Amino acid sequence: MIIKLNQILKKEIIINELLSIQDVVRWITTCFSKSDLWYGHGSDNPWDEAVNLVLPILGLPPYMWSMVYNSKLSIKERKIIFELVIKRIKERIPVVYLTHKIWFCGYELYIDNRVLIPRSPISELINNKFKSIIPTNYNPKYILDLCTGSGCIAIACAYLFPNSHIDAVDISLDAINVVEYNIQLHGLENRVTPICSNLFEKLPKYTYDLIISNPPYIDKKDISSLPKEYLYEPIIGLVSKNNGIEIIEKIISMYSSFLRKNGILICEVGDKMVNIIEKYPNIYFQWLNIKNGGGNIFKIENK
Template sequence: MKLEQILKKKIIIEELFSIQDVVRWVSSCFSMSNLWYGHGSDNPWDEAVNLILPILGLPPYIWNRVYNSRLSIKERKIIFELVIKRIKKRIPVVYLTNKTWFCGYELYIDNRVLIPRSPISELINNKFKSIISSHNHPKYILDLCTGSGCIAIACSYLFPNAHIDAVDISLDAINVVEHNIQLHGLENRITPICSNLFNKLSKYTYDLIISNPPYVNKKDISFLPKEYSYEPKIGLISDNKGIGIIEKIISMSPFFLKKNGILICEVGDKMINIIEKYPDIYFQWINIKNGGIGIFKMENK
C-alpha cells in the first residue's frame, strides 16, 4: 500500500490504541518518506518516539515505562496531524513539538533558534574528563553563540557554583534563552546577553569559553536537506567560506580568558581549514565517541 493511501485511511486514529502501536505505524510512514534525520535522531523509529512522547508531555527516555499506555482519540488526532506536517512539509520534529532534551535537560525550542545537536553534549555528560581538571572547576563560563541556551543550562548543572554568560547576536535567540533559563529557575546563575561575539563583554573574565558558532559556507546552504531551511540562517552561515566567525573567536578569545583559561570550540567539517589556516597554533582536537568531529581545546597560557 502506498504512503498516500495509508495516510488517507487514518489508521492511527481508528485502529491503533497504545503508544507502541502508534510509534510503529508512524515509523513505518517515516520509512516510506524522503525524510532527513539529523536534528536529534538518525532513524525512523527514534524520530517517531521523539515526536510522540513530547506531544504527550513525556521525555523520550522513559519509553520503556510508557509504551503500553493507551492514547485518547484526541491525542491520536494531534499526532496524525503532526505526522502529516513532518512528511509533507519536512518540518523537523523539534519544531513540531517545541521540546527537546540536551544532556537530559528539557528545553523549549522554536524556529528562532537552531535545534540543539552539538557533540559538545558528550563532553558535558563526561564532565569534561581529561579536558578540565577535576580539581579546577570554572567559576565564570561563557557560552558564546548560545542559541537556545542548551550548553549554558547543561553546564550550570555540571558546575553548580559557576556563573554563566549566554551570548548571542540574535535578540530572537536571547528571548528563547530567557524562556529556558526561567524554565530551569536559573535566573541567578545564567545571564543572557545580546552581543556580537565579545563586543559587550569584559576582558579577562572567563575561566572557560565554550562555543558552537555558525560554520556553514553560504554557498553550501542550498545543498542542505529541506529540514535545515526551517532553521535561522544566522545560526548556520558564516562568511569566509564558513570560518569567518571561528577566526574571530580564535583571535579574540585570549583577551577574554583568564590565565590558563580554556576555549572549547566546535568547528565541525571546517577542522582541516582551521588546521591549515593556523599552522603555528596548537589545537587539542577532542575525540568524540558518539559521532561528530571538529571540537578543539585551546589554553590561554
C-alpha cells in the first residue's frame, strides 16, 4: 500500500505517536520525500534536511545528532516542529529561514531573509586552512571579506587567523545589520568591522593581505527558472548584470589597488568560469580544486 502525504501529515501523529528526536526526524524525512521540495541550502537529501530543521530548533548543532537522537521531545517542541514542517512543505521556505540558525565552518550564525543562506564552497578552503593556497607561514594581518552577506566568511577567518583584522563589506545595509548581530554573537567586535559599501568604494585607505569574495553571479533572466526556495533570498545577493559577471568584472578591475604586493585574491564565480577566462585571456587565474563546488573559485596573486 502506498501511503500518501496527506495521510501522514497530521498533527496528531507527531504529537501523540512520535516521542524521540529520531522518531520525529524519520517522520519528517518521509513527509519531505513525498513533497516537491528542493534541497540546496545546506543539505541535498530529505534526511539531512529534517535533521537541519529539528536540531537547530532545539538549540543544538546538527553534528550533535549521535549524542541526542534518542532524547525525548516535549509536546510543545513537537508542536513547534510540526508547524515548521508544514511551512517547509506548503510554502517551500528554506529550512534555515525557519530556524534562523546555520553552522558555517562549525560556527553558529543567525540568518534571516535579509541575507543569502551560507553555502559557499569557500568553507572547504577555510576548513582546510587554505592548504596549498596560502603559504604555511603566511599570516594575513588585514583581510577583506567582499560581499560578506551574513558575515560567515569573515567570522570563520577571524577564528582561523586570530591575529588578523577583517573588514566585512556589503552594499546591503540589511545584510550589514545581520553581520553586526553575528559579530556580537561571537564577541568579535574588536576584530571584525562591518562596512556598508559598494565594493571598494568606502573602504579605509590601506591594503589587504587577503581578499576573499563570494559576489552575486546569477543573470537576472535565470532567476525565474530557479526553484521557489531561492526566491526567498534577497535578489541583491544573487543577481549581477552583464550575464551575471558585472560585479566580478569590477572586482578584477579594482582589486590590485587594495591588495598589497604578493597579497592574494580568492573569488567564487559559480558557473561563470568560462566567461571569465574568455573575458581576461591575459590574466593568470589559478582555479582551485574544490571537492564541494568543482572549479568555480579562482586565486590571483598580486605580483
